[in-house]
Each structure stands twice: as structure tokens, then as C-alpha cells.
Amino acid sequence: MPLRSIAIYPRLPGDAAIEALRWKYDHLADKVAYHVTLVFPFASDLGVGELGAHVRQACAGVAPFALSLGPAIVQDDGVVMLPVDEGATQIAALHQRLYSGPLAAFLDLRFSYRPHVTIGRCADAAAVAACLHDATQLPPLAGNVAGIGIEVIAADASSQLELIVPFSSVPAPLGAYA
Structure with missing residues (x-):
């Protein structure tokens, strides 16, 4: 039974800076x-066709929208994230539509949903402080979102995009999403 998740993969000015932070503070950066x-990781026998149809239905009427990330914050478990500011309402609505x-x-x-990009998974207070400090050096992070990706997660936690659903009725071929 494949393990999958559904996510937005924004491309923003500052991509390299985000990934550099992740390589330093997030053990999943190479995955x-x-x-x-x-949609958080789930194991299901749903085929990619059925899942893609559901995602296309959830995206019906959704146009590309602006997205910006705010200053880094930390959760109690040492996860450092950049919360979505502009675009958070649209993302939360998509989250709700997809979980139908x-x-x-x-x-x-048990968990409340807060759209964000994880930049660090820190084991101690010193690493959290360092990650938060380094995050203050990020450039402004704003751009547009044009679609959603369905990924398959391997046993080593690496992922591979299986399908990209643009905010239109026609799915784009892999590699066309930017």
C-alpha cells in the first residue's frame, strides 16, 4: 500500500536560501x-487515477494565487517553520476540500492545521535558537502558487512527485509545474 502526501511546492525568490537552512537544520532536506x-502522509490503496480525480475536484474553480511566508516561528517539539501569510486562507480551504x-x-x-514550510527539526534549544537566528537572514519570500503535487513517500522518507494537478481542469505533465 503506497504512502503518499499532497502538497504545494512553491517556487519563490530565495529558494536557495530556504534549502540551505533546511540542509543545516532539517534531516529531511535531502529527501x-x-x-x-x-494532506499529511497516508497509506491507501487508492490508485493515482482516483486520487488525481479527487484532487482535481477539490481544485475546481481555484485560480493561481499569491503566497508569502512570514518570519520563522517554533513549535514546542523543536520544529521551526515559516508560516504562510498571504495565501493561508486559500491553502486552508484546499486542505479542508482535500480531506473529504x-x-x-x-x-x-487532534491537530489544528497551520499552513507553513518547515525549515528545521531541532533536538535542543541551542539548535532552535541558531535556526531562528539564521532564518532572520532570509530574503522576503513571496510568489505565486499554480497547482498541487501528489507524492509517493519511500521507506527511506524520500519522495517522488507522482502527479501534478495545476489549478485548471487539465493536468500538467511531470516537470511542467514551476
Whole structure:
């Protein structure tokens, strides 16, 4: 049964700076590009066709939109993230739409959803402080979002895009999303 997730993979000015921070503070940096998760990892026998149809339906009527990331914040578990500022309402709506139909059973109501990009997973207070300090050097991070990616997650936590659904009725071929 494949393990998948659904996310937005924005491309913003400052990509290199985001990835440099992630390589320093996030052990998953070599496994997956920076992203905003819409549907957290789930194991299901859903085929990519059925899953893609559900994602296209959830995206119906959604136009590309602006996205900006705010200053870094930290969660209690040592995760350092850049919260989505502009675009957060649209992303939260997509999150809700996606957790319907065939994905409804995977919604975990124990957690509240906050759109963000993770830049660090820190084991101690010193690493959190260093990551937060380094994040103050990031350039302004704003751009546009044009679609959603469905990824397959391997046993080593690496991921590979399986399907890209642009905010239109026609899916783009892999590699066309930017």
C-alpha cells in the first residue's frame, strides 16, 4: 500500500536560501523539497487515477494565487517553520476540500492545521535558537502558487512527485509545474 502526501511546492525568490537552512537544520532536506503540506502522509490503496480525480475536484474553480511566508516561528517539539501569510486562507480551504470523500478518514482532528514550510527539526534549544537566528537572514519570500503535487513517500522518507494537478481542469505533465 503506497504512502503518499499532497502538497504545494512553491517556487519563490530565495529558494536557495530556504534549502540551505533546511540542509543545516532539517534531516529531511535531502529527501523532499520544501513544501506546504495539504494532506499529511497516508497509506491507501487508492490508485493515482482516483486520487488525481479527487484532487482535481477539490481544485475546481481555484485560480493561481499569491503566497508569502512570514518570519520563522517554533513549535514546542523543536520544529521551526515559516508560516504562510498571504495565501493561508486559500491553502486552508484546499486542505479542508482535500480531506473529504476518499481522504476523509485520514483527517486527524487532534491537530489544528497551520499552513507553513518547515525549515528545521531541532533536538535542543541551542539548535532552535541558531535556526531562528539564521532564518532572520532570509530574503522576503513571496510568489505565486499554480497547482498541487501528489507524492509517493519511500521507506527511506524520500519522495517522488507522482502527479501534478495545476489549478485548471487539465493536468500538467511531470516537470511542467514551476
